[in-house]
Amino acid sequence: MAENNVTNTNTTNSIDNARKYGTKLWKKKVRKFFNNRLAVFGLLVVVIFLVLMIGAPIFTKWDPNAPNFKAKLVGPNAEHLLGTDSLGRDLFARILYGGRTSVLIAVVSSFIGSTIGTILGAIGGYFEGFIDKCLVRLQEIVSCFPQLILVLIVVAFIGPGTWNLILIFALTGWTGCFRLVRSEFIARKEETYVKVCEAFGMSNVKIMFSQILPSVLTTVIVQLTMNIPGYVMQEAGLSFLGFGVPMNTPTWGTMLNAAKASSILINNPHCWLVPGLAISLFVLAVNFFGDGLRDVMDPRQQ
Amino acid sequence: MEDKKIILDVKNLNTSFKSDGQVIKIIKDVSFQLEKGRSLAIVGESGCGKSVTVHSVTRLMAKNAIINSDHVIYRSYRNSEEPKEYRIDKMSNYGKEMRSLRGPEISMVFQDPMASLNPVYRVGDQIIEGLLEHNKSMSKKEAMEKAIDMLKKLGIPAPEQRVKDYPYQLSGGMKQRIVIAIAMINDPELIIADEPTTALDVTIQAQIMELMKKLQTDYNKSIILITHNMGLVTEMADDVIVMYMGRIVEKGSLRQIFSNPSHPYTKMLLSSVPVLGLEQGQKLTTIPGSTPNPADLKEGCEFAGRCPFCTDACLKGKIPGFEIEEGHMVRCLRCAGHKEVD
Amino acid sequence: MAKYIVRRLITMVIMVFVISLVIFIALQSTGVDPVGQMLGVDNYTKEAAEEMREKLGLNDPIIVQFFRWWGNIFKGEYGKSIALGYTVKDGLIAKWPATLEITLYALLISTVIGLLIGMLSAFWQNSIIDYLGRGIAVLGNSMPEYFFALILIQIFSIKLGLLPSAGRIPAGGGSRLPNLILPVCALAIPLCGNLMRYTRNTMLDVANQEYVKLARSKGIPEWKVYIKHIFRNSMRPVITILLFRLTILIGGSVAVETVFAWPGVGQVLTKAITASDYWVVMFYTLFMAIMMLSISFLIDLIGALLDPRVRLGK
Numbered sequence: 001m002a003e004n005n006v007t008n009t010n011t012t013n014s015i016d017n018a019r020k021y022g023t024k025l026w027k028k029k030v031r032k033f034f035n036n037r038l039a040v041f042g043l044l045v046v047v048i049f050l051v052l053m054i055g056a057p058i059f060t061k062w063d064p065n066a067p068n069f070k071a072k073l074v075g076p077n078a079e080h081l082l083g084t085d086s087l088g089r090d091l092f093a094r095i096l097y098g099g100r101t102s103v104l105i106a107v108v109s110s111f112i113g114s115t116i117g118t119i120l121g122a123i124g125g126y127f128e129g130f131i132d133k134c135l136v137r138l139q140e141i142v143s144c145f146p147q148l149i150l151v152l153i154v155v156a157f158i159g160p161g162t163w164n165l166i167l168i169f170a171l172t173g174w175t176g177c178f179r180l181v182r183s184e185f186i187a188r189k190e191e192t193y194v195k196v197c198e199a200f201g202m203s204n205v206k207i208m209f210s211q212i213l214p215s216v217l218t219t220v221i222v223q224l225t226m227n228i229p230g231y232v233m234q235e236a237g238l239s240f241l242g243f244g245v246p247m248n249t250p251t252w253g254t255m256l257n258a259a260k261a262s263s264i265l266i267n268n269p270h271c272w273l274v275p276g277l278a279i280s281l282f283v284l285a286v287n288f289f290g291d292g293l294r295d296v297m298d299p300r301q302q
Numbered sequence: 303m304e305d306k307k308i309i310l311d312v313k314n315l316n317t318s319f320k321s322d323g324q325v326i327k328i329i330k331d332v333s334f335q336l337e338k339g340r341s342l343a344i345v346g347e348s349g350c351g352k353s354v355t356v357h358s359v360t361r362l363m364a365k366n367a368i369i370n371s372d373h374v375i376y377r378s379y380r381n382s383e384e385p386k387e388y389r390i391d392k393m394s395n396y397g398k399e400m401r402s403l404r405g406p407e408i409s410m411v412f413q414d415p416m417a418s419l420n421p422v423y424r425v426g427d428q429i430i431e432g433l434l435e436h437n438k439s440m441s442k443k444e445a446m447e448k449a450i451d452m453l454k455k456l457g458i459p460a461p462e463q464r465v466k467d468y469p470y471q472l473s474g475g476m477k478q479r480i481v482i483a484i485a486m487i488n489d490p491e492l493i494i495a496d497e498p499t500t501a502l503d504v505t506i507q508a509q510i511m512e513l514m515k516k517l518q519t520d521y522n523k524s525i526i527l528i529t530h531n532m533g534l535v536t537e538m539a540d541d542v543i544v545m546y547m548g549r550i551v552e553k554g555s556l557r558q559i560f561s562n563p564s565h566p567y568t569k570m571l572l573s574s575v576p577v578l579g580l581e582q583g584q585k586l587t588t589i590p591g592s593t594p595n596p597a598d599l600k601e602g603c604e605f606a607g608r609c610p611f612c613t614d615a616c617l618k619g620k621i622p623g624f625e626i627e628e629g630h631m632v633r634c635l636r637c638a639g640h641k642e643v644d
Numbered sequence: 645m646a647k648y649i650v651r652r653l654i655t656m657v658i659m660v661f662v663i664s665l666v667i668f669i670a671l672q673s674t675g676v677d678p679v680g681q682m683l684g685v686d687n688y689t690k691e692a693a694e695e696m697r698e699k700l701g702l703n704d705p706i707i708v709q710f711f712r713w714w715g716n717i718f719k720g721e722y723g724k725s726i727a728l729g730y731t732v733k734d735g736l737i738a739k740w741p742a743t744l745e746i747t748l749y750a751l752l753i754s755t756v757i758g759l760l761i762g763m764l765s766a767f768w769q770n771s772i773i774d775y776l777g778r779g780i781a782v783l784g785n786s787m788p789e790y791f792f793a794l795i796l797i798q799i800f801s802i803k804l805g806l807l808p809s810a811g812r813i814p815a816g817g818g819s820r821l822p823n824l825i826l827p828v829c830a831l832a833i834p835l836c837g838n839l840m841r842y843t844r845n846t847m848l849d850v851a852n853q854e855y856v857k858l859a860r861s862k863g864i865p866e867w868k869v870y871i872k873h874i875f876r877n878s879m880r881p882v883i884t885i886l887l888f889r890l891t892i893l894i895g896g897s898v899a900v901e902t903v904f905a906w907p908g909v910g911q912v913l914t915k916a917i918t919a920s921d922y923w924v925v926m927f928y929t930l931f932m933a934i935m936m937l938s939i940s941f942l943i944d945l946i947g948a949l950l951d952p953r954v955r956l957g958k
Contacts, residue, residue, distance in 0.1 A: 035323065137659070144663055144936040148898065148917065149929050153670045233788050237899055240790055241914060259794050260902070266802055276791035284786035362857055365769065396866045404863030412861075417854035420873055422952060431872075432862030468952040484862065 029296045039292020045285035053099045062090035064097040064250050073268050083270045085258055089250075091274050098250035099278065101162055105251075106231035109169030114224040116170065117177025118213075124178070125185025126208050132182075139175045147172055147234070151243050160246045165238070169231055177223055184216045218297040225290040229283040236279050252279050307338040307379055309492055309524050310359070313372040317351075317358045320366045328354050329548040333644065336541075338379055338491070341518055341525035343539035343556075345532065345571070351548035352528045356494045360408055361395045378407055378491060405432045409485040411495040415477035415502070419469035425480045426465025429453075433487045452483045456513060475506035482513065493517070494526045499534070511538060532572065536560065544568045547594065547604035550623075554630035564632040567605050603634070611636060645948070645955070652944065656937045663933045664926075668710050671922045713926070723923030725916065732927045736912050742812055743901070743908030746824065747892050750831035755886060758836040762843025766851070767870055777840045784837025790899035793830035797903070800826060810905040827904045831897055835889060842885055846878040853877070880950050884943050891935055 033039055052059055062080075068088035076083045082091040120139075124132040150172060154164050188194060189212070197207045232252070238244030239253025240260075247254055252275045259265050259272035315332040318325045329351040336342050344352045358369045369391075377385035388407075393400040409432075412418045420428060429452070430445035437445075446465060453461035456479045469477060478498065485493055495514060499507035515538055518525050527538055535542060535556070542559040544552040544567065552565040563569045570589045591608040602617040603609070609616070615635055623644030624637040631643055679693045679702065697703050701712060716723065722732035765774035801809035813820045850856065851874050859873045860866075901910035909928070916924035948955050 140937075140940065141659060141663055141666075144659070144933045145667075146929060146932045148913065149667065149925060149932075153667075229786065236788055237790065240788075241899060241902060243917065256788075256791065265794065265797065269798055272791075272794055276788070276794065279791065280783075280787045284782065287782070287785060360861065362860055396860070401863040401865060404861055406863070410858075410861040412854055412858060414854055418858045420855040420859065420877065422876060422950065431859070431864065435862060435864045435868075470953045481858070484858065 033292050033296045036292045036295065038288040039295075042285040042288030042290075042292065045281060046289055049099065049103070049282055049285070053096050053103065056093070056096040056100070060090065060093040060096060062093035064089060064093040065248070073264075073271070075268075075270055082274045085255070085271050086261070086264060086268075091255075091271070094250045094255055095252070095274060095278050098252055098255055098275070099282075101245065101249060101251045102232055102235055102253065102279075103282070105162060105166055105169070105235045105245075106228045109166045109173060109231045110224050110227040112166070112170035113173035113227065114177045114220055117174035118181045118216075118220050120174065121178040121181025122185055122208050122213060122216075125182035126189060126204065126212070128186070135178070135182075139178050142172055143175050145172065148238075148243065151238060155243065160244070162245055162249065165235060165244055169234065173227065173231070176227070177220060180219060180223055181216055184219060185212060188212050188215065222290065222294045222297055225286065225293055229286045229290075232279060232283055232286075236275075307377070307385070308335045309338045309377055309379070310334075310336040310526075311373065311375040311377070312359060313374070315355065315358055315369070315371040315374065317354055317363070317370075318368045319364075320368065325368070327548065329358065331644075332545075332548075332550055334543055334550065334553060336492070336524055336526065338524055339518070339522045340540040341515075341527060341538055342541045342543065343527045343529060343535040344543045344545060345529060345535055346545035347530060347571075350545045352545055353496055354548075355545070356410075356496060356526055356528060359390065360404065360410060360494065361390065361393065361400055362410070363395065376403065376407065376492070380491065402436070405488040405490065406436050407490050408492045408494065409488065409490040411478075411481050411485050411493065411498045413497040413500055415474055415481050418481050419477055421469055423468075424465065425467055425469060425472070426450075429465070429480065429484050429487055432484060436488055449483065449487060452487055453479070456483055456486075458483075474502050475509065478502060478506075478510055479513070482510070482517075486517065489521075490523070492524045492526070494528075496528045497530070498527075499531075500529075507534075514538070544571065549604055549633065550631075551605065551633045552631065554627075558627065558630040562627075562630070564626055564630075564637060565605075565634045566609050566611055566636075648948075649945070652941055656941060659937055660930070660934055664714075664930050665710060667926060667929050668713065669706060671926060672706055672709075717930075722927050725921050725924050726919075728915070728919065728921065732924055736909060736924055736927060739907060739909045739912050742906060743910065745812075745820075746827045746831060746900075746906065746908070747897070749824065749828045750835060751889060751892070753828065754832040754835035754839060757832075758839030759843055759882070761836075762840040763847065763870070763875065765840065766844045766847035766874070769848070774844070777837075777844065780833065781837035781841035784834035785841075787834065788899070789830055789834050789897065790903050792834065793826070793900050793903040796826050796830055812907055827900055827906055830900050830903070831892075839882075839885065843878065843882055846881050847874050850874045850877045880947050883946055883950070887939050887943050887946070890939055891932065 060081075066089065068084065068090075070088065071080065071084050072088045073086055074080060074084050074088075080090050080092065082095065084090055085094070120135050124135040147168070150168050151165075154168050185208075194207060194211060197211050202211070235244055235251060236253035236256060239251055240256045242257065244253055245251050247257065255275035256272050256279075264271050312335070313333050315329060316327065317329045318327045320326075332351075332355055334342070344355065346352050354363075357363050358367070358371075359374055361369070363369065371391045374390040376388045376390055378388070379385050388399070388403060390400070390403070393403075419425065426446055426449055429449040430442065433445045433448060434440060434442065449465055450461045453464060458464055458476065458479055464472070464476075464480075469480075472480065478501075482498075493514070498514070499510050502510065511534055514525065514527075517523055525538070527534070529535060539556050541555055542553065543550055544559065544565065546567050552559065552563070552568045559568065560572070563572050567589075570587065573587045574589055589608060594604075594607060601619060603612075603621045606612045606616045613635070621633050621635060622642045623631045623633040624640040625631055625643045626637050626640045632640075633644070679696045679700070701709060704712075713723070722737070724731045725735055728735070761773065761777040761780075765771070765777040768774060797809045800807045807826055808823050809826070811823060813823055847870075856869060856873050859869050864872075898910035898914055900906070901908045902914060905911075912924065913928055915921070916928070
């Protein structure tokens with residue numbers, strides 16, 4: 001009797017364990033993420049940036065676009081935390097408001113690009129054959145276009161602007177995600193659970209999006225995060241050269257553009273150091289965060 | 303007792319892994335001896351520490367592993383009756399001494415032949431790599447001739463052509479023969495086979511095991527076979543070690559283990575596998591529960607959580623091993639009263 | 645294998661053609677009037693413009709113009725800058741040596757150092773050299789190269805006054821080295837960081853493979869394990885990333901050239917884009933596309949040579 005009781009409680013325990021396992025795994029992942037000091041640092045910095053940018057009017061009283069000719073090119077002080085630029089505009093305010101545009105461009109481009117890449121990659125990888133060949137060729141063609149040229153064409157078509165930049169980034173940026181999702185689909189399509197769904201007569205679209213896609217999604221999310229720093233840098237690069245966002249819109253890139261004037265380059269380094277450091281810190285933080293996220297969600301990817 | 307030639311002597315081997323800042327004990331106080339010319343099977347469920355045990359002996363471990371032991375001694379009886387002793391526990395993982403043992407004295411056959419061969423080199427070159435390393439004066443041509451001889455011995459047709467093949471051109475069974483050839487080419491005394499047939503078809507499994515058995519008997523080699531296949535154990539092994547959660551729960555000769563299994567885990571393990579001679583109508587049973595996470599283990603018997611005979615005493619302290627007949631050790635309090643040996 | 649190469653070459657030609665057609669049509673439909681720019685505001689009359697259009701063949705259908713442009717390319721006439729009057733040959737191709745000068749050095753230096761430190765940090769994981777390499781990689785990844793260039797100028801030219809901050813000494817004008825150091829560093833260090841990280845991670849990945857364990861069980865020394873087995877099997881992905889960076893040889897780095905006022909193709913391109921100078925842009929694009937296609941072809945080819953499965957035609 002006594003022996004039987006022991007066995008029973010054990011069995012119940014293991015069922016409970018199995019039930020708990022789902023949440024336990026999740027908790028374990030969260031713990032693993034928080035054990036990674038760099039990732040936590042990244043998350044913290046990103047959150048601080050986001051809070052500052054979203055709540056910009058609370059944190060600074062200055063208008064990022066209002067020139068103040070009495071306070072041109074002053075260095076950091078109590079009044080102007082990070083100093084002012086050649087038109088006397090407060091740099092801290094410009095970093096916060098400009099960051100909104102920079103980060104918006106990066107996040108939205110990455111999101112649209114990943115979505116396009118995922119959908120096309122799923123189609124190409126799942127069906128293979130002719131459609132896949134066409135998509136792969138398209139992807140090759142797109143990756144052959146120098147981005148600068150595309151910017152020129154789009155700018156000439158519809159004029160410069162934030163959304164045009166997003167359009168270009170999204171149209172050129174889907175290829176990485178496409179390759180990733182496509183190869184995942186090719187591999188997973190052969191797995192038993194997909195074959196079972198096919199045997200049950202489930203429709204292709206349903207198998208693709210409700211069966212295979214969820215298991216690929218973590219990879220896509222990690223990829224999406226890891227793409228954001230790249231877009232921040234590209235926006236800054238193009239704006240630095242004068243081809244990105246119009247000069248009157250504050251972004252981290254247009255702020256860096258000030259360094260092209262040699263007097264500012266030499267005499268007022270704070271004007272370009274501030275946006276440059278903002279970019280570097282943000283990109284660094286997102287990279288750390290993304291690395292930590294990948295380790296937890298998608299350990300197979302290196 | 304004295305005239306036994308002990309080729310491998312392991313005393314209180316402990317291996318832990320560092321992971322996420324925690325140290326997790328994977329194998330605990332493992333002791334065993336292997337006689338020359340005999341074959342020892344280590345059995346147990348996946349994750350019970352079989353592989354880690356032999357990898358700790360051969361020191362082919364990841365960098366986050368911590369290996370401790372009273373001693374690990376390898377004795378070579380090659381030249382004279384007086385054995386040459388090697389203290390493996392005192393050697394560094396990839397140092398010169400350890401390397402001089404790997405290949406000419408101890409060699410390994412791994413689980414997955416598909417992954418064991420380097421895809422970018424011809425198999426012949428991979429076979430002679432170890433040979434040339436330990437025989438500096440040998441020419442490449444001589445080495446290749448030896449490799450071809452070895453393949454012939456292993457029953458590979460047209461070995462002159464095969465050595466020029468790349469791994470992808472060979473079937474799984476053929477690849478595993480190549481891996482065995484790599485292990486045999488330096489004529490080692492001890493061969494450690496880590497689940498050598500798990501990845502292969504059943505018919506190929508039989509061929510590979512026959513081959514290994516033949517090597518053992520014809521050349522008087524010693525073999526450690528790691529497996530969870532009880533059928534293989536009955537065919538191959540002289541001695542058996544049963545492991546559970548990193549600890550040896552029972553060890554003895556093949557006959558002792560199979561005719562008188564005494565640890566509840568061994569009994570369950572044996573009744574859960576189809577072996578030849580299963581009586582008609584006899585049912586296969588399953589072991590209730592699943593293996594616990596090594597990080598969560600507390601004191602007492604590791605099997606207590608799944609054991610139908612568990613008592614309060616089982617949950618405390620260290621469970622000793624009892625010798626219920628000569629050479630047959632069982633780590634279970636139900637055998638208390640016999641002589642304590644471990 | 646030969647069949648495969650021929651097939652790849654044919655697709656490549658077709659792709660170059662398609663890409664150039666797309667860009668050609670796109671540039672033509674931007675609505676920029678080249679004639680207006682050529683005549684200037686002062687000379688502009690409707691008649692003159694019409695006459696010029698006829699003369700240049702701009703009234704022909706786009707397709708005709710496109711094939712005419714290709715025909716000229718084959719004849720060695722690469723076109724002329726509309727706004728600034730220089731020919732592509734003098735204005736763009738002649739600038740390549742300057743671009744090549746910095747990009748070649750940057751590529752060489754970053755490749756050698758990147759591979760070396762990458763390999764060493766895989767060998768001595770978590771050692772000082774590993775942390776150093778990872779630090780450089782993190783910085784190189786998070787700092788835009790032109791921002792890095794600005795900092796270099798600030799430190800070495802303005803604060804320390806050691807090195808010139810801009811320009812290039814023409815041939816025969818004395819030592820060119822001082823002017824080269826900063827731009828090459830600005831390009832090389834970020835490239836280097838990436839390669840280090842990639843080499844290290846790929847090698848660590850390969851180091852976990854079963855065949856590496858088998859190689860170790862043969863008793864061969866660790867350095868042989870690393871060179872013969874781990875590095876040899878990491879080469880394919882590493883070469884892929886190495887080849888991809890060859891594009892900067894042709895394309896140059898527009899941002900770094902701008903910062904250092906380096907008279908290379910990047911500068912020409914910036915001006916051409918600002919002036920909607922589309923023959924120059926067209927030619928640049930064509931070259932970049934050919935370069936990209938050749939590189940992906942090379943990657944497949946070298947990959948095939950390194951992988952017996954592909955090499956022996958499976």
